[in-house]
Amino acid sequence: MKLAIVFGGESYEHEISIVSAIALKKVISCELVYIFCDKNRDFFLIPTDEINSKRFSSGEYLKDRKLSLKKGGFYTKKLFGIEQKVDFDVAINIIHGADGEDGKIASLFDFFGIKYIGPRIEGSVISYNKLFTKLYAKSLDVNVLNYEIVTQKNRKISLPLPVIIKPLRLGSSIGVGVVKEQDELEYALDVAFEYDDEVLVEPFIQNVAEYNIAGCKVGKNIIYSTIEEPQKNEFLDFEKKYMDFSRTQKVFEAKINEVIYSEIRKNFAKLYNSLFEGAIIRCDFFVIENRVFLNEINPNPGSLANYLFEEFDSVIQSLADALPKTKKIDVDYRFINEIQSAKGKA
């Protein structure tokens, strides 16, 4: 099998997508093709054996072969204007944040008929917008923290301090701030409003126990990863998370009791099914007074959370073989033909 790693994008997480994509080289054994989406949304074919982060920061990639995305795949232009299709079996969407996790890449791939590992449109939109994630989780009886949404026009907060403030639509801790004292509030809001017109406010719980679990559905079964208790500072800031995206070392199972362990898995299965079919997602949970709460859903986690899986390589292969199929809709012009024939008789 030949996999195409699609990365980059017009996103605040453009750079961590590059790091994430390069990390996959170490953990996937089959042949890889690298397709870079630059910040202007032009696509380039990057030679797999020459890939490194400097190629992108220096602009050197601009000399690589430019691709066009259209029906059926990515194409390179050859001499005399004849195009050649880039050969791969399945694409992996590893664009983080905007473009990759907001539904755009899913839509492009669905529209142009490209098979891919990654969240579909609905899963993207529901996980990208933190309000929609809350509504979705609550509809499944998955606990979430209290929250409120504030806008530029209405910056009033009713939750008691300390709170954590997040742009409604970004990942990777960008624009996120903790507010412990009243006089820190305005600044934290200003920072968050740099990234979104709507901001989510939640209670901030010092030293809350956090557990991450990843997984995907293959056929009727969910493959669960190890559950990890991530190392953290007060909360994961962007630079810490940036480094996190290049992780390839395996982790140890978190020390939790059986009830919590099965509760976390149960919640993961509820959230995954069937919205995220085709994707490897990571869900981050809090445990507070023995109750499990969803913090967030990452539909395209850093380097696909490979470090959480015992056998990541085979997970990827089996997922690639079990992607959701879209039903072909047939158009037969029955109604227009009926009208035409009625007109003919008139």
Place this chain on the structure above:
Amino acid sequence: MKLAIVFGGESYEHEISIVSAIALKKVISCELVYIFCDKNRDFFLIPTDEINSKRFSSGEYLKDRKLSLKKGGFYTKKLFGIEQKVDFDVAINIIHGADGEDGKIASLFDFFGIKYIGPRIEGSVISYNKLFTKLYAKSLDVNVLNYEIVTQKNRKISLPLPVIIKPLRLGSSIGVGVVKEQDELEYALDVAFEYDDEVLVEPFIQNVAEYNIAGCKVGKNIIYSTIEEPQKNEFLDFEKKYMDFSRTQKVFEAKINEVIYSEIRKNFAKLYNSLFEGAIIRCDFFVIENRVFLNEINPNPGSLANYLFEEFDSVIQSLADALPKTKKIDVDYRFINEIQSAKGKA
């Protein structure tokens, strides 16, 4: 101003999109360009003065100029392989159902930088999936009918009969059935499952009062349409609705009291803001015992619900001038450069 009407799509509502697109010719005064997306998702430039429904049902459109969609717009191929961009200021997405209302066209236009009238990705996904519509409406304190979701695996219904059964993700009454007696249930479910793996069940209320209102936001203000009480049979079936999509005749304001009138507008404003900016949407409400309930949101209503507006032509023009802007995200490679420079020093 020059507007491009984009219509067709791989959708069960492909044909009504054609009818809907042609109807717009009668109600928009500025220059129109017609771009057809056929059932195979190839695009064609249809001569505006020759457009009629038979051109599509007969396959005659295949002789029209083929277009490719990419960065900046739609392009025709000219002699010697040189491409020419189709000239227009703003596109109108008039693809109904799949492709047009599920977020795909919104994503394509956002990704390729095409200005358009139509729902954005989030608005599309929230209105296309009837469960998400319910969750969204409830979060805004807009009333919705009770409901349950059934799947092929779990076809049990707990709501008392009569119920109305709808595929979770289609518009235009396709696959919808009313179940009054227990022995009609299995057949109605079978029909709905033809179109979706998940099915929404709601109480069916005979002769419920229904009111439709359309509108859009221009600047800070919502332009509301007339509120119509639609003529209906038991419920709007597909053929009836199909005819509805070609409507261009103005309607009369429904006979409702002031409280209900302002309640309907208030609910519309809550639902519109800010999820549907850039689109003309139509919301269909029920009134039951003097309470207003949302039935559904049409983010791309038939022929843009032109018949509901006093001055449709000027609504379109002012909306086209006030489309939401997307923020350009700048990528400066700060983190990669820092790492590179740290490595250099090591």
